[in-house]
Amino acid sequence: MAQIPKDVIDQIVKGTDIVGLISNYVKLEKKGRNYFGLCPFHSEKTPSFSVSPERQIFRCFSCGEGGNVINFLAKIENISYIESVKRLASKLSLNIDNYLGDNINVEYQKYYDLNKFVLDFYRFTLLNTTEGKEALKYLENRKITAEEINYFKIGLAPDSTDTLYQALKANNFTELAMLELGVVTKSESKYYDKFKNRIMFPITNEYGNIVGFSGRIYKDSDKSEAKYINTQETPVFKKGEILYNLDNAIRSIREKKRVYLFEGFMDVIACHRTGLHNAVASMGTALTPEQVNLIKKYTHNVVICFDGDSAGIEATKRAIELILKHRLNPAVVTLPEGLDPDEYISKYGNNA
Ligand SMILES: [Zn+2]
Structure with missing residues (x-):
């Protein structure tokens, strides 16, 4: 594993605004010196997750999860420690390539x-x-x-x-x-x-x-x-390993606890227009296991919105099977026959 010097790690931890970073994922409220919110790592109704900007750490008093900004990003994005270091370093314009070897x-x-x-x-x-x-x-x-x-x-x-x-x-x-x-x-x-x-x-x-x-x-x-x-x-x-718009949609997917899955990217753009930001597209291909695994990182609830033609219905059936196989919860929005989602949204707008 790559060795990153402690002073570089310290620089990243000190240089990153921990409240700002965590706020991208958790709604935080300030109480005294610390910030509190609902823990993103376990399910809860009253906040036991706290962030200390002074000590640059977070901790959940219920599930015990805790650490610095690097630990937080690694855990919430489901990425390695090194990957988390890299992303935070790049936000700070720190060049850490020398420590990474032939990564x-x-x-x-x-x-x-x-x-x-x-x-x-x-x-x-x-x-x-x-x-x-x-x-x-x-x-x-x-x-x-x-x-x-x-x-x-x-x-x-x-x-x-x-x-x-x-x-x-x-x-x-x-x-x-x-x-x-x-x-x-x-x-x-x-x-x-x-x-x-x-x-x-x-x-x-x-x-x-x-x-x-x-x-x-x-x-x-x-x-x-x-x-x-x-x-x-x-x-x-690799076409079957990408979901169009996923990077933009992650925050809304977490908030709404579901993702809308379309076939084409024009459908996703049409959704954005109506205020629906948790939409992604499989880009014309049949849904793949890799794409389901991507979704699984962010939500377990998938609303399939494929075209209403016979090919779309077939693709929907296969997608449901695949989603169930990965232990996620599928739902289907059925569009009137022959209408594709982009047309449907243009026609019925926000009520879609
Ligand atoms: Zn927790």
């Missing part, structure tokens, strides 16, 4: 950084170019608001053969990494942008790292092409 997540960081660059490029293109204006018009017609564009970090891949490639190259990203992540393709020793003329939706993992993209056509002239193109399987993107 696989450090390896992944270069992919996340590249994808983040690509995301920023797409977002800039959408918001600051002439082409972007046309794409924004399209989004507006689809009733997608500026707030949603910002929240879901929607962007635009321009009508260009290699602008993104050139930008990546100018910023010292390697061609190998570009190809591995599927943002660039290679043909006869030339490099081309993979996505062109498409509205780009980033796909994140549960920790908010960008792992891939889904690109949708928006011009009438492109109607002969595939409506959506997704990132291929890459070192950081």
